[in-house]
Amino acid sequence: MCKSPFHAFLKALPKCEHHIHLEGALTPSLLFSLAKRNSISLPTDDPSFASPEALIERYQRFTSLDDFLQYYYIGFSVLLHSSDFEALAWDYFQHASDGGVHHAEVFFDPQAHTSRGVSYTTVLSGFQAACSRAERELGITTELITCYLRHLPVSDALAMFDHAEVQESYRNGSIRGIGMDSSELDFPPELFQELFDKAREQGLRLTTHAGEEGPADYIATALNNLGVERIDHGIHLADDEELMKQVVARGTLLTICPMSNVVLRCVKEVKYVPIRKFLNAGVKFSINSDDPAYFGGYILDNYCAVHDAFDLSIAEWESIARASIEGSWCGDERKQEMLAALAQHVETWERK
Ligand SMILES: Nc1ncnc2[nH]cnc12
Ligand SMILES: [Zn+2]
Numbered sequence: 001m002c003k004s005p006f007h008a009f010l011k012a013l014p015k016c017e018h019h020i021h022l023e024g025a026l027t028p029s030l031l032f033s034l035a036k037r038n039s040i041s042l043p044t045d046d047p048s049f050a051s052p053e054a055l056i057e058r059y060q061r062f063t064s065l066d067d068f069l070q071y072y073y074i075g076f077s078v079l080l081h082s083s084d085f086e087a088l089a090w091d092y093f094q095h096a097s098d099g100g101v102h103h104a105e106v107f108f109d110p111q112a113h114t115s116r117g118v119s120y121t122t123v124l125s126g127f128q129a130a131c132s133r134a135e136r137e138l139g140i141t142t143e144l145i146t147c148y149l150r151h152l153p154v155s156d157a158l159a160m161f162d163h164a165e166v167q168e169s170y171r172n173g174s175i176r177g178i179g180m181d182s183s184e185l186d187f188p189p190e191l192f193q194e195l196f197d198k199a200r201e202q203g204l205r206l207t208t209h210a211g212e213e214g215p216a217d218y219i220a221t222a223l224n225n226l227g228v229e230r231i232d233h234g235i236h237l238a239d240d241e242e243l244m245k246q247v248v249a250r251g252t253l254l255t256i257c258p259m260s261n262v263v264l265r266c267v268k269e270v271k272y273v274p275i276r277k278f279l280n281a282g283v284k285f286s287i288n289s290d291d292p293a294y295f296g297g298y299i300l301d302n303y304c305a306v307h308d309a310f311d312l313s314i315a316e317w318e319s320i321a322r323a324s325i326e327g328s329w330c331g332d333e334r335k336q337e338m339l340a341a342l343a344q345h346v347e348t349w350e351r352k
Contacts (some may be wrong), residue, residue: 009349010303013317014341016103016324017096017288017299018207019232019255021147021181022085022127023109024291025092026075028052028059034078034087043074059294065213065264066183068294076112085126086133093134093142095292099300102338103328104134105143107179111152111160120165124174143176143329145207148195150180150187157195170202176329177205179232184214189222196226205229205329207255211236213266216243223252230255230327235266237283238274248282253327257290258305259297271309279316286324318346 029052035042042049048058048071055071062068079085089106096104106127113123124144131142146166148157160166161178169175178199180192189208196206210222212233219237222228223246231237234254237244247254258273260266267273278285287306292298297305306312312320325338 006307007304009314010307010317011100011300012345013100013303013321014102014325014338014345015100015299015303015321016105016286016328016338017101018105018230018253018286018324018328019107019257019288019290020092020096020104020299021072021107021109021291022089022092023076023079023112024072024295025095025293026079026088027091027293028055030088030091030293031055031075031078034080034084038078038080038084040078040080042077049074059263059296062263062294063265065266068264068291069182072291072294073112076109076116079113079123080118082122082126082129085123086129087126089127089130090133092292093130093138093140095298097134097138097140099298099303101140101299102341103141103325103330103334105145105176105329106131107145107147107181109147109149109181110166111149111156114160114163120163120169124165124169128174141330141334144174145177145179145205146175147179147181148192149182150192150209151183154191154195157192158198161195161198170204175204177207179206180208181232182209184209184212184218188214189218190225193225196228200227207232209233212261213264216240219243219247223247223250229253233257233261233266234285235261235274238277244281244283251284253323254278254283254285255288256285257288257295257302258309259295259302260290263295269309270305273306273309275306275310279312279319284323284327285320286327287320314346314349318342 134140206228207230209232211219216236216239232255258270
């Protein structure tokens with residue numbers, strides 16, 4: 001937790017979260033309780049699955065994105081029923097609300113559920129129930145984003161995209177857009193050109209993970225070829241000054257996840273996430289939790305970690321919060337509400 005009194009300022013700062021994998025909100029304690037309830041046996045050849053505590057300990061020793069992803073996908077095995085997905089997302093929304101989130105745009109990975117025999121409708125109905133409850137009881141507005149898995153064949157992504165239940169959710173507005181995630185280095189964005197072309201033709205919003213472990217070139221391809229409007233992570237943009245200028249000119253939003261970057265060893269410490277460089281250059285970004293149950297913190301922990309590392313001013317925090325509101329995929333009316341809440345929060349704080 002960052003030093004008070006700034007903690008109170010950051011907690012009440014109106015936030016939008018754009019980069020959270022709902023499956024990455026599966027805490028070890030929920031994982032174990034769902035495994036028991038659904039009679040799922042966890043791996044017996046890995047001592048990390050001996051107890052929730054052992055798993056938490058293992059999560060502190062990830063060596064890379066792929067090392068994390070093997071645990072992330074094992075976690076999926078305990079999610080079977082619509083109520084499991086609802087419980088998972090509801091747990092996340094409660095934490096998000098505690099951390100001052102007003103609006104959340106959340107990812108999920110359909111292919112990793114349907115490949116286990118869990119239908120898309122089961123997954124979506126559970127997540128939708130939690131989204132409705134979050135809106136009703138917490139006042140959090142939400143958007144759902146289906147992510148496609150880069151480590152699987154392109155044909156698998158296209159089949160998922162064309163699936164009748166998925167198409168229906170795109171047509172009826174249940175899903176706002178698509179993203180792409182999973183292993184990065186061996187899977188450059190251009191492999192998935194056809195998927196993004198089809199999604200754009202259907203009027204879906206587009207984003208992708210790029211420049212997390214992969215080079216700045218992947219960010220350029222994602223922007224110029226796939227035509228995405230946001231970049232998830234994008235920290236390697238800092239390696240390419242020319243591309244950075246283009247990103248500034250276009251107003252592209254990066255969805256940065258500082259604690260994730262440290263835990264997955266993309267950077268040594270939060271102070272090496274190029275926050276200061278991006279602020280100085282005028283690159284817009286939001287700050288997000290990515291997989292909070294695996295990386296030791298929800299959105300507010302990430303805001304606090306950034307504050308501890310960079311000692312940002314109120315004006316800098318205001319500009320980060322404004323960029324995150326303006327870069328959201330909700331309607332203009334909702335954006336105006338959040339901008340008004342932000343202005344009021346800053347004014348109240350400045351009067352203190
Ligand atoms: N940080 C991350 N990068 C790529 N794919 C992911 N899936 C869940 N978290 C991810
Ligand atoms: Zn991510």
